[in-house]
Amino acid sequence: MRGLTVIVAAADGDRLHAALTFACASAASGVPTRLHLHGSAVAHLARPIGMVGDAGYAAQGLPTLGQMFEEALGLDIAISACQSGLALAGLIAGQIDGRVTMSGPIGVLQMADDDRILTF
DSSP states (O other): OOOEEEEEOSOOHHHHHHHHHHHHHHHHTTOOEEEEEOGGGGGGGSSSOOOTTHHHHHHTTOOOHHHHHHHHHHTTOEEEEOHHHHHHTTOOGGGSOTTOEEOOHHHHHHHHTTOEEEEO
């Protein structure tokens, strides 16, 4: 079965929320799924994970960004972040969730193999 690799390349909480939603739907369907945060998107991994629009999601009974992140990990989605993005965000590896691995473009593409790739 072909997997799905989702790449988020912008520091936009709504895009990351959408990416997590699609990744979770994929994994819940039994598809091997990976999520990679590139560049400025990595800033959203700073703890606590959240975004400006979380209150609006919660008010409608929808999961917040942090809840989507936990759901993704619970569905065994492999989440990775680029080292350059970590530096751009002024973060070090110990400041993000330990379940997130570091990977660059070459590693992501090698792991993706013949996966479908979805970008946000």
